[in-house]
Amino acid sequence: MSHFLCPACKNTLSENEHTYVCKNGHTYDKAKSGYVNLLLNPLKNSNSPGDNKLMVNARRDFLDKGYYSKLADAVSEIVCKYADSSLPILDVGCGEGYYTEKVYSYALSKSTEYDIVGIDISKFAVEKASKRCKAAKFAVASIFHMPFADSFCGTIINIFAPYHKEEFIRTLKKDGIFIMVIPGEEHLWELKKALYDTPYKNEVKDYEIADFELLDVQKVDYKINVDNNADLQNLFKMTPYCYKSPVNATERLLSLDSLEIQLDFRILVYRKK
Numbered sequence: 001m002s003h004f005l006c007p008a009c010k011n012t013l014s015e016n017e018h019t020y021v022c023k024n025g026h027t028y029d030k031a032k033s034g035y036v037n038l039l040l041n042p043l044k045n046s047n048s049p050g051d052n053k054l055m056v057n058a059r060r061d062f063l064d065k066g067y068y069s070k071l072a073d074a075v076s077e078i079v080c081k082y083a084d085s086s087l088p089i090l091d092v093g094c095g096e097g098y099y100t101e102k103v104y105s106y107a108l109s110k111s112t113e114y115d116i117v118g119i120d121i122s123k124f125a126v127e128k129a130s131k132r133c134k135a136a137k138f139a140v141a142s143i144f145h146m147p148f149a150d151s152f153c154g155t156i157i158n159i160f161a162p163y164h165k166e167e168f169i170r171t172l173k174k175d176g177i178f179i180m181v182i183p184g185e186e187h188l189w190e191l192k193k194a195l196y197d198t199p200y201k202n203e204v205k206d207y208e209i210a211d212f213e214l215l216d217v218q219k220v221d222y223k224i225n226v227d228n229n230a231d232l233q234n235l236f237k238m239t240p241y242c243y244k245s246p247v248n249a250t251e252r253l254l255s256l257d258s259l260e261i262q263l264d265f266r267i268l269v270y271r272k273k
């Protein structure tokens with residue numbers, strides 16, 4: 001039996017060599033890289049939801065340069081501190097699996113093997129994730145209708161992905177851990193200053209969430225020197241600004257060769273009440 005539920009009838013899917021199948025015979029092919037697409041029509045056909053190929057490639061190329069490696073290290077340490085290794089870990093909105101893989105291999109270096117499952121609504125991202133982290137199981141699926149049984153996992157990780165409290169509460173076991181990474185006020189400040197006439201600091205909301213107990217808040221902030229335009233373009237494409245920016249901001253970015261940029265993250269750790 002796998003961790004996944006059939007999106008059509010909600011029965012558990014069994015994993016075979018090339019397919020996942022439920023007891024009612026609903027069958028989902030595995031991609032060559034091993035992931036399964038559990039999005040049902042019409043969502044599946046709605047012009048490829050989630051991050052597109054351009055965004056996914058930009059993020060992969062930027063993250064592979066190691067600019068966010070201190071965040072990955074901090075997240076990995078936090079996961080190892082709080083996650084119950086006898087229960088699955090779910091990485092929601094896992095993107096191309098950069099953090100999924102970092103968490104898995106960091107834990108393994110400490111002699112803990114986690115059973116990790118990742119979902120993302122973007123098939124381009126999931127394709128890359130399943131190649132990057134062979135040990136984890138991946139599906140194309142939405143955070144808003146997750147293909148998992150109630151209380152199936154011990155930990156949920158959400159790094160810059162959409163938030164859906166009801167689904168997170170449903171799939172986490174009692175006392176389960178929810179780890180979320182959000183941008184702090186100063187995140188990417190110099191990039192915003194370079195692009196906009198009137199840049200705004202990020203608004204950081206109250207950390208308290210009903211039905212969760214806040215256990216830990218870790219601030220990870222440091223400066224990076226992005227020393228070429230290609231990396232700056234990739235960073236820009238990873239951010240929401242890319243799709244909201246006026247044309248002159250995009251032009252300003254083209255003229256930059258390097259930029260020292262403040263990174264500012266919060267890692268929030270909660271326990272389900």
Ligand SMILES: C[S@@+](CC[C@H](N)C(=O)[O-])C[C@H]1O[C@@H](n2cnc3c(N)ncnc32)[C@H](O)[C@@H]1O
Pocket residue numbers: 049050051059092093094095096097098099119120121122125141142143144158159160161162
């Ligand atoms: C900013 S990216 C973060 C990816 C990854 N966690 C990381 O930090 O590298 C947000 C991700 O959420 C995914 N996403 C957006 N809406 C989603 C949904 N409804 N269900 C699942 N994933 C979603 C996007 O496709 C994208 O890969």
Ligand SMILES: [Zn+2]
Pocket residue numbers: 006007008009010011022023024025026
């Ligand atoms: Zn079924």
